[in-house]
Amino acid sequence: MQDEDDRLELLAKAKQLVENIEAKNDVGTGELLSAMSIDRERSLFKEVGHLTRQLHDNLASFALDEQLIDLTGKEIPDAKERLNYVIEMTDDAAHKTLNAIDEILPVTTEMQQKSEELSKNWKRFLGRELSLEEFKDMSGEISKFLESSCVNTKIVSDKTNEIVLAQGYQDLTGQIIKKVIALVQNVEDSLVDLVRIAGSHEDATGTHKEEEKKGLEGPVVPGIVVEGAVNSQDEVDDLLSSLGF
Amino acid sequence: MDKNMKILVVDDFSTMRRIVKNLLRELGFTNLDEADDGQTAWPKLKAGGYDFLVTDWNMPGMTGIELLKMVRANPDTANMPVLMVTAEQKREQIIEAAQAGVNGYIIKPFTAATLKEKIDKIFARSAG
Numbered sequence: 540m541q542d543e544d545d546r547l548e549l550l551a552k553a554k555q556l557v558e559n560i561e562a563k564n565d566v567g568t569g570e571l572l573s574a575m576s577i578d579r580e581r582s583l584f585k586e587v588g589h590l591t592r593q594l595h596d597n598l599a600s601f602a603l604d605e606q607l608i609d610l611t612g613k614e615i616p617d618a619k620e621r622l623n624y625v626i627e628m629t630d631d632a633a634h635k636t637l638n639a640i641d642e643i644l645p646v647t648t649e650m651q652q653k654s655e656e657l658s659k660n661w662k663r664f665l666g667r668e669l670s671l672e673e674f675k676d677m678s679g680e681i682s683k684f685l686e687s688s689c690v691n692t693k694i695v696s697d698k699t700n701e702i703v704l705a706q707g708y709q710d711l712t713g714q715i716i717k718k719v720i721a722l723v724q725n726v727e728d729s730l731v732d733l734v735r736i737a738g739s740h741e742d743a744t745g746t747h748k749e750e751e752k753k754g755l756e757g758p759v760v761p762g763i764v765v766e767g768a769v770n771s772q773d774e775v776d777d778l779l780s781s782l783g784f
Numbered sequence: 785m786d787k788n789m790k791i792l793v794v795d796d797f798s799t800m801r802r803i804v805k806n807l808l809r810e811l812g813f814t815n816l817d818e819a820d821d822g823q824t825a826w827p828k829l830k831a832g833g834y835d836f837l838v839t840d841w842n843m844p845g846m847t848g849i850e851l852l853k854m855v856r857a858n859p860d861t862a863n864m865p866v867l868m869v870t871a872e873q874k875r876e877q878i879i880e881a882a883q884a885g886v887n888g889y890i891i892k893p894f895t896a897a898t899l900k901e902k903i904d905k906i907f908a909r910s911a912g
Contacts, residue, residue, distance in 0.1 A: 700896060703806045707893045710797035711871055714842065755842045758871040758892065767875045772898055775878055775889050782882045 545582070549575075597736055607729055615726070617763050618719045624760045625712045632708035639698040639705075646691045653684050714757045721754075785907040789835035790815045794825040794851065795869075796843040800892075804838055804869065807896050811903065822846025826854055829861050836906075841870035841877070849877075849884060856885045865906045869894065 552575055559567040660677045663669050669677065759768050769775055791813055795801045801818045808816055817834075819825035823845035829837065837855065841848040848868060855861045867888040868881055878889055887909075888902040 700807070700810060703803055704893075704896060706799050707803055710795070710800040711892055713797055714871055755847075755872055756874055756877075757842060759873055765874065769873050769875060769878065769891070772891055772894065775873070775891055778875060778878055779882060779889060782879065784882065 606725075610722075610726060610729060614722050617760075618722050620762045621715045621719055621760050624762075625715055628708045628712050632705045635705040636702050639701045643695050643698045646694050650688065650691055653680075653687075657681060657684055711758045715760065718757060785904070786835070787812045788815050789813070790817065790833055791836045791838060792825060792828060792834050793818045794821065794837065794839040794843070794848065796820050796840065800840065800869075804899075807899050808838075810896065811900055822848065822851035822854070825851055829855060829864070830858065832860060834861075834864065837864055837866045838869055839866065841868060841872045841881075849881060852881065852884045852886055867902060867906060869899075 552571060556568060556571050556575075558564075559571060657677070657680060660669065660673070660680070664674060664677065756765055756768065759765055759770070769778065791808060793801050793804045793808070793816060795804065795818075798820070801820075805816050805818065817828065819828055821843035822839075825837075825839070826846065828834070829851075837851075839848040839851055846854075848870065852866055852868070855864055855866060865887045866885070867890065868886050869890045869892065871892045872878075873891045881889055887906045890898055890902055
């Protein structure tokens, strides 16, 4: 509407200007022309003022955008720590698994060789091909084999359980990576906001997204301090026993 | 402790469900079932037949703490022992779980010995 009013005012002035020129009123023409050029300058100043104000508001709104400060100051460095921890955990799990296998393989190889050897002698015994001396040797071997079998199968089962437990990294790293994915999404949204605000003349204030509901904390990552978090199962047990558990 | 009791293992990560089930099997429990979050676990629990619940906390759909509260709120399941196995390790959360009536709380990553100890403790108490 402002534009329309301005236009009507300009039109009235232009008509007056034509009238003045036709009436050869040079003084009136001169005054009117200078008044019109002052108007023009004034509206230019108004526009510059408006833009300046808008720029100031936008900058101020960015400075106050806690989400952005949080992202750059805290969450991105945290994300680096988190991803480093993922590398550490996968590395640790891979080594635990490989170490356990390193211990299992020689045991199974030894058991396999021994049982093959004994099986050969056992067949000869069944075919009555063994001398008394050889039979005595074989029964000694069988006794030793049975004893070592007890020890060896225990080793294999213990180590296998270690391998099973080491796979827990998948759950924990999965939770950490999900958090980092959410952060990347957040950064993307903020960048889109930034582009939108920079490219439009709309007032940026009042377009803030509601602060995202804080989710669950998830695994504690070394190097990232989580207030009020316990550090070990012992602390959990202490806390629960203080509650009467 | 009845090694034939029916145990429901709830975790959104299938690897963790396998790990917990493997460890439980190693401890002699054979009657094991699983669910991937509270929403799938609850109908199973409500249908009955379960003696023990082992659940994670942070899961999509329905979280472990919500599941625990539902279990306690329903007369048919109110007395079921519940063990929480979770990466959540803030004091306020542990307290919240305790107040909701959890019977044991294990933080990940955990060891086979910890799992055994907590289960022994839960059933020693409920037997005594």
